[in-house]
Amino acid sequence: MAYDKFEVLTSTAYPLPIENVDTDQIIPARFLKATERVDFDKNFFRDWRYNQDGTPKADFPLNKEIYAGSKILVGGRNFGSGSSREHAAWSVYDFGLRCVISSAFADIFKGNCLNVGVLPVQVSPEFADKLFDAIMADPKTEIKVDLPNQKVTLVATGESESFDINAYKKDNMLNGFDDIDYLKNIENEISAFAETRPF
């Protein structure tokens, strides 16, 4: 499940200032029936993005022309709660996004994002509000996400904040590696460990 390397990303952003956005909204269960990872962008935020007759909801940020092509989503606090479905992270990636910024993420969603090449950037609630305000004031607002320096910047004003990511995961994202590459390299150590397990 390789993904493109992530280094520095400068892009406009979709704003979604709603708290507790759960993965059932990001992709509803009825769209999890595929046996291959294809086209998960189609049903990304399906029920918030489309009316029941399939027409797009004009006021939903992901449908607004002014944000089209953005590679960043700025979401509300506790983004990605609920189901462990990795399909949610796939749909973020397949929609063309490489980074989600929020003041707090749910654990499993955050882990899934890191495993599929989407960078979850956790900022302070104050900085998240600053980002929302800037995007609302000007949809063309650019945000720079610098992974090597672990810094997120509002390009127009230069205001920035540092973010955390553990060194191992950072290295993976910078190189497009994943955990299986690492684990396969220490196979012998794992099988020796397995021998010691009581059951």
Added chain:
Amino acid sequence: MAKTLFDKVWDSHVVRSVKDGPDVFFIDRHFIHEVTSPVAFLGLESRGNSVVYPERTFATADHNTPTINQHLPVEDPLSANQLDALENNAKKHGISHWGLGDKNNGIVHVVGPENGITLPGATIVCGDSHTSTHGAFGAIAFGIGTSEVEMVLSTQCIMQPKPKKMRINVNGKLGLGVTPKDVALYIISKQTTSGATGYFVEYAGDVFRDMSMEGRMTVCNLSIEMGARGGMIAPDEKTFEYIKGRSLTPKGADWDKAMKYWETLYTEDDAQFDEEFNYDASDIEPMITYGTNPGMGMGVTKSIPTAANVEGGAETYKKSLGYMSFSEGDSMIGKPIDFVFLGSCTNGRIEDFRAFCSIVEGRKKADNVTAWLVPGSHKVVDQINAEGLDKIITDAGFVLREPGCSACLAMNDDKIPAGKLSVSTSNRNFEGRQGPGSRTLLASPLVAAASAVEGVVTDPRTLLTA
């Protein structure tokens, strides 16, 4: 340094710690189902890897399965395709598989404990967030994504930073009509839907000590709904009694050896937690949710709080009440309902059917209510029949369906229609969770039963005698 239960189990599964990174964490037991595993098998094969320990993985079909006419071919071609993929992958890689129609089939988090796969001190993962259920046995159990499913299949490990530790103590005696589901919904309402994010929770105190294994599973199941990675309860005599003699538990000398280890699984007196909370059992009443996340719950007799001082901010709160077609200050008691759902990995066990029957016995289902009663497994069905609960259910005008996830998540044919209001014993009231546009009130089997016979949201205490 004194260790917590969680430390003991976690630390004994660390193969190595990556500098400034996660632990390489060994997995004893891996559950797979049809939804989150097919892409993992594709990944495994495309890399040319094989399943390293097939005997540590167990496959069951549950999310997509119909709950009537399971002897017939599955009608939805996409569901049938996923079920076939699970069966074929299991066969190809030597993994035991409990497909539709198998006597061991049922919801993954129900059949695991029933068959003795879930053991104290084990590490258990599954591509399903409610894997936290298995913590009821003193295991470290949590949900993972599909990339991690592939990782476990091909290496038996995942890369996981150690979570922080929280202890939640509930002491005292629960009142009449207050069930483990209410205890869990109460805790989540206090913690909010994100209050335990980054933590692994140990539940301690009289209430959990007195609770049945089924009840402990219900509580641990819902740990994820406050953001926790998982929840666990120290194993005790009740735990050992429950697992002894089940088909896959250790036997003979292996059992004795395992018992020696299991008896060491408790939190030492002076062990430290990063966070600790204390609640009083007498403050808990039968609960109900009114909003669109499990943290938006309250005592069933209470009124919906006003936007001030609620978690999630006023805008999110108002969106939630708008979706539910409720208003601030509304009373829930007496609200007409359309559906009742008894089942799911939260409340699909025998104890839940006993509780439901304790209310409906000698009463009749309300005409305005469609009720779906869905056991979590075939073993639960057998117990229902053996105890004569099937007759109580039928006499009261209800029908028992076949095992599966059913109306918990709208992935199979059991969907609550748009706009309809359902009292559900499932785990999530998210927008559209039970079907596009459906509206869910989470509650215990007792509240569900009382509401099913009255046709409106009902306090079960009014129908119970002490």
